[in-house]
Amino acid sequence: MKINRSRYITQRIAKALIWTAALSTILVMFLILFQILKDGLPVLSLEFFRESPKNMGRDGGILSTIVGTFALTMVAIFVATPLGVGTAVFLREYTRESAISRVIRFGTDCLAGVPSIIFGLFGFVFFVIFLNMGWSILSGGLTLAVMILPTIISTAEEAIKTIPYSYREVSYSLGATRWQMVVNVIIPNALPGIFTGVILGVGRSIGETAAVILTAGSSLIMPTSIFSPIRTMAVHFYILAREGISMEMAYGTGAALILLVLLINTIANWSLNRYVRNKA
Amino acid sequence: MEKKEKYIEKALLVIALSSISALALIAFFIFKEGLPLIWKVGVYDFILGDRWVPSKSEFGIFAMIVGSFWVTLGSLLLGVPLGLACAIFLSEWTPAWAAVILRPTIQLLAAIPSVIFGFWGLIVLVPLVRNYLGGPGLSILSGSLILGFMILPTIISISEDALKALPPAYKAGALALGATHWQAIWRVMVPAARSGIVASIILGMGRAVGETMAMIMILGNAVKLPDSFLDSARTLTTNIGIEMAYASGDHRQALFATGIILFFIIMALNSTAIVLSRRRVR
Numbered sequence: 001m002k003i004n005r006s007r008y009i010t011q012r013i014a015k016a017l018i019w020t021a022a023l024s025t026i027l028v029m030f031l032i033l034f035q036i037l038k039d040g041l042p043v044l045s046l047e048f049f050r051e052s053p054k055n056m057g058r059d060g061g062i063l064s065t066i067v068g069t070f071a072l073t074m075v076a077i078f079v080a081t082p083l084g085v086g087t088a089v090f091l092r093e094y095t096r097e098s099a100i101s102r103v104i105r106f107g108t109d110c111l112a113g114v115p116s117i118i119f120g121l122f123g124f125v126f127f128v129i130f131l132n133m134g135w136s137i138l139s140g141g142l143t144l145a146v147m148i149l150p151t152i153i154s155t156a157e158e159a160i161k162t163i164p165y166s167y168r169e170v171s172y173s174l175g176a177t178r179w180q181m182v183v184n185v186i187i188p189n190a191l192p193g194i195f196t197g198v199i200l201g202v203g204r205s206i207g208e209t210a211a212v213i214l215t216a217g218s219s220l221i222m223p224t225s226i227f228s229p230i231r232t233m234a235v236h237f238y239i240l241a242r243e244g245i246s247m248e249m250a251y252g253t254g255a256a257l258i259l260l261v262l263l264i265n266t267i268a269n270w271s272l273n274r275y276v277r278n279k280a
Numbered sequence: 281m282e283k284k285e286k287y288i289e290k291a292l293l294v295i296a297l298s299s300i301s302a303l304a305l306i307a308f309f310i311f312k313e314g315l316p317l318i319w320k321v322g323v324y325d326f327i328l329g330d331r332w333v334p335s336k337s338e339f340g341i342f343a344m345i346v347g348s349f350w351v352t353l354g355s356l357l358l359g360v361p362l363g364l365a366c367a368i369f370l371s372e373w374t375p376a377w378a379a380v381i382l383r384p385t386i387q388l389l390a391a392i393p394s395v396i397f398g399f400w401g402l403i404v405l406v407p408l409v410r411n412y413l414g415g416p417g418l419s420i421l422s423g424s425l426i427l428g429f430m431i432l433p434t435i436i437s438i439s440e441d442a443l444k445a446l447p448p449a450y451k452a453g454a455l456a457l458g459a460t461h462w463q464a465i466w467r468v469m470v471p472a473a474r475s476g477i478v479a480s481i482i483l484g485m486g487r488a489v490g491e492t493m494a495m496i497m498i499l500g501n502a503v504k505l506p507d508s509f510l511d512s513a514r515t516l517t518t519n520i521g522i523e524m525a526y527a528s529g530d531h532r533q534a535l536f537a538t539g540i541i542l543f544f545i546i547m548a549l550n551s552t553a554i555v556l557s558r559r560r561v562r
Contacts, residue, residue, distance in 0.1 A: 011462035018373060021365030022382055028429055029385045032392070032400045086295035094292055106554065107300025113483065113550040114306065114543075115490025117517045121539045122306040124524070125313050146302045153299065179288045207393025210492040210521055238395045241402065242497060254399055258392070265391050269384070 033258060040255025043248055048256075053220050057236060058246045062253055064222045068137070068230030071223060072216060073205040075141025076148055081198055083145075084152025085190075089182055091153075092160040112150035119147050120214035128215055135229040140216025144208060148201035155200065159193020160186055192271055199268040206260060209234045233257050310543060314536030326537060332503045334523070334531040341538055343505050347420070347513035348545075350506060351495065352488040354424025355431055359488075360481055362428065363435030364470075367477075370436070371443040372465055390433035398497030401426040406498060415510030418500030423513070426494055431484035438483060438557075442476020443469055479556040486549040489542070492517040516542045 047061055054060035087104065095101050123143030133139045163186060171181040187194075209232075217229030218239060231239075237257055240250035318326050321339050329340020366386070370379060401422055410417025450472055454464035470477065500512025501522060514522075520535045520542075527535055 007460050007463060011460045014462045014466070015373065018365045018369050021362050022369045022378065025362060025366055025389075025429075025432065026381055026385045029389055031404075032396070033388075035404060036396065036400060083295055083298045086292055087299065090292040090296035094289055100293075103300055104296050107297075107303050109554050110547065110550050111299050111303050113486050113490075113546060113553075114303070115486075115492065115517060115546060117490065117492040117520050118306065118310065118539055118543060118546070121313075121520065121524070121536060122309055125309045125536070126305065130309070146306075149299055149302065177285050179285055203391050207391070207395075209393065209395050210517075214524055234393050234395050237399070238493060238497075241395075241399050250399070254396060258396060261391050261393065262388070265384075265387060269387070 036251065036254045036258060040251035043252030044255060048252055052222060056245055057240050057249055062233060062236060062256065064220055065231050065233045065236040068223060069206055069232040071137045071230065072140045072144060072212065072232055073202055075137060075226065076144035076205045077198055077201060079142060079145035080149050080152050080201060084149055085156045085194055087153045088156035088160055089186065091157060093182055093186060108150045108153050116147065116208055116210040119143055120211040123211060123215035135215065135217030137216060137223060137226040137228060137230055140212050143211050143215045144205045147211060148204050151200050151204065152197045155197030156190060156194050159190035163189045192274065196268055196271050199264060199271065203261060203264045207234055209238050307543065310536055310539050313533060314540045317530060317533035317537045330505060334534065337530060339534040341541065343503055344514050344516045344519045346505055348489055348515040350420050350513065351423045351427060351515055352485055354420060354509065355427035355488045356485060358425060358428030359431045359435055359484055363432050364439055366436045367439035367443060368465060371440050386433050386436055389429065394430065394491060394494040397426050397430055398494035401494065401498040413510055416500055416512050418498060418512045419510045420506055420513050421509045423495055423499045426498055427488050427491060430491060430494065431487045434487055435480045435484045438480030439477045442473040446472055475556045479553040482549050482553040486546055489545055490517060492521045496521050
């Protein structure tokens with residue numbers, strides 16, 4: 001009986017520890033958001049978003065960095081989405097598990113684990129120097145595209161996986177070719193899942209710093225074409241904080257960055273939930 | 281029509297090879313830039329040399345390897361127990377209301393840019409460590425604490441999947457034999473899910489080794505062998521991140537060479553994790 005009781009005590013202790021762990025994770029996340037938003041939100045104003053940085057970022061706002069972030073993300077998404085969805089379609093609809101699909105999967109899994117600073121080094125020597133694109137929106141966007149490719153592949157593949165086999169059979173029975181089936185059945189049905197992957201890619205692009213600073217530069221001038229160098233919000237935030245240019249502006253930019261990430265996360269969740277509900 | 285289908289299939293194959301080609305390109309260009317310097321300095325002197333003075337052409341990255349090692353180990357000491365606890369909490373013990381809070385929290389933890397973590401570490405953790413434990417505050421301890429939280433999403437999501445993928449009979453069997461819920465979890469489910477859990481830890485390790493921006497902001501970046509966890513340190517990643525901005529010639533090559541070592545470490549970790557998670561599927 002004594003042994004019996006002690007194992008319930010152990011269970012109680014374990015339960016308490018696990019609750020503590022879960023609650024402290026929530027607490028730390030909350031603290032991080034709270035302590036940056038508390039000092040950052042008061043800095044935000046309409047002018048902050050409408051003006052470009054002046055005096056290296058001591059005054060003015062963050063408009064040119066918002067434009068830079070947006071442009072860079074667009075390039076990344078436009079390049080990575082077709083490649084990612086194409087890969088997923090190939091893996092799911094055009095091949096069975098084979099040597100080739102194993103190689104592709106291995107490549108994708110490895111690419112997902114490569115640290116961003118390595119992407120930065122690669123983007124710098126390949127896009128900036130070898131292909132002579134210079135520090136530009138294009139170099140940065142292409143580097144980010146390679147970086148978010150694994151995310152887009154895996155979410156698109158998950159989405160295609162959930163499409164019932166009967167959809168394909170009906171399409172074939174109507175005389176569709178494989179490609180017609182992909183275009184008319186697979187892609188439309190996988191769209192919400194693909195969208196989720198794209199949103200996740202957007203989130204990663206916005207927050208990325210190490211790879212972007214080495215490939216897109218850190219110019220504060222408003223970009224005029226995709227060959228212009230730019231500074232993204234995350235890079236701007238980093239430079240302001242690390243070089244101690246202006247803590248006030250750093251807090252403001254940090255708060256703006258957090259709000260943007262929260263917004264994107266909400267959209268991703270919403271699209272994911274809607275998708276799951278539709279499938280169920 | 282037949283012909284068009286053939287072309288499309290070929291085109292899709294080319295697209296599908298983009299990720300593995302990208303990986304090959306990355307490896308090729310980083311090796312091409314960095315290898316000449318490693319040969320010049322000598323593999324042994326480059327990896328085990330503890331003097332890094334680019335102006336005098338002394339390139340030894342041992343201090344950075346040691347720095348990366350301690351910071352990663354420290355982050356695992358915090359991240360593994362916390363992550364495993366959260367994974368157990370989410371897969372076995374969550375009341376609905378707690379999951380509704382914890383899940384978005386973990387998603388957010390994964391989505392928050394690393395510069396934000398670095399900044400928070402700088403304004404909150406670093407002063408705390410400096411005031412209460414001494415030292416410069418910019419230290420291995422501060423870096424490990426932040427990194428421990430940054431690797432949580434990786435550890436939690438993959439461990440949780442591993443626990444949830446177990447056949448229900450494992451838990452049911454343990455309970456039927458009279459085990460408490462905790463005994464079923466700790467003695468049966470966790471050991472059964474161990475390859476997935478280990479894979480999650482290795483992937484978390486990969487993330488910790490690869491993190492750059494947050495570490496530049498928190499570690500203090502001194503190039504020397506750290507004596508204690510309150511010392512400032514430099515990792516492989518921060519070495520590249522800090523000096524790439526102004527390096528040229530041999531110095532720049534040495535940074536790419538640092539990248540090669542980092543690439544090797546990451547590939548070894550990734551491949552191990554991939555093999556482990558494949559085993560789980562079978």
